[in-house]
Amino acid sequence: MSIASAYLTVRGLDIEVVRKDIKHLHIGVYPPAGRVRIAAPLRVDDDQIRLAIVQRLAWIRRQRIELQDAARQTTREMVTGESHYVWGVRKRLKVVERPGRANVEVDGDRLALYVAVETSADQRRRYLERWYREQLGAVVPDLVSKWEHRLGVTVPKWTIRKMKTKWGSCNRDTHSVWFNLELAKKHPDCLEYIVVHELTHYFEGSHGGRFSTLMDRNLPDWRLRRDELNGAPLAEEDWEV
Known part of the structure; x- marks a missing residue:
């Protein structure tokens, strides 16, 4: 029988701790972000857990680096079979050439991109970016409204941008907020x-x-x-906040 999870911070790492009726302490590092979770015997106190973490810290950090390296995406060529992410879920791209207006649809585990014949990779990329912008733009208003109410603030203007070094930005004087277009590829919690x-x-x-x-x-x-x-699959840049 396990007790409710708790969290400890050790050397800058947030560790989920679950106490169970077990004999030995187990440390796990889990994809995609390198989440660290410890299953600890009921008799083990927080100080003993911290010591175990410190002793395994080098191993934990190696595991997290390996997970992040494995998740890093290469430059997208915009061809059928590539992996693309939508709200944190990996989708396989399916490019369909046909007459008419370009369109993007989620079809199960596929991300269907409908384009004209002989459309270049750059054009396909722009179509997909436009679609990501629409997805992000559809959910940001409700989230901003929710937190305006909870925090007692007003956001006069928010904008979606392609940014190379930040996931978001805020002007404290004007209260304007910017969101990175890449957020449409990450889990909604992010x-x-x-x-x-x-x-x-x-x-x-x-x-x-x-x-x-x-x-x-x-x-x-x-x-x-x-x-x-920060541990989610990346595009060609590295962002952290």
Whole structure:
């Protein structure tokens, strides 16, 4: 029988701890983001768990790096059979050449891209990016509205952009917020994390202790969401927040 999960932070790593009626402690690192989970005997206290983590820290970090390297995507050539991600789920691209307007549809585990004959890879990429922008644009308003209400703030303007170094950005003077187009490829929990992250900057500009306290209060699992986002399959760039 297991007890409810708890979380410990050790050397900057957020560790999920589940206590069970078992004899030995087990450490696991799980895809896609390198989530670390420990199953610990009921008799083992937090200090003993921290010591076990420190002793295995090098191994844990190697496992996380290997998972992230395995998830990294190469440049997309926009041909049938490639892997593309939609809200954190891998889809196989199916390119269908036909007359008429370009269109993108999710068909089970396939992402169907309908284009004119002999459309270039760059054109196909632009069509898909436009579709990703539509997907992101369809869900951001409700999320922003939800957190405006919870945090007691107003977002006068938000924009979707292609950004090379950030998942999101906030102008504290104008309260304008920008979201990275790549977020449409990540799990929805990651998008919500970015919304809360950027709106929290209305109250605190840095990422120091006060910022963490506000995030803990409003989105307790934000560190796990952050790690999932930063460990998710990447395109050609590396983003972190």
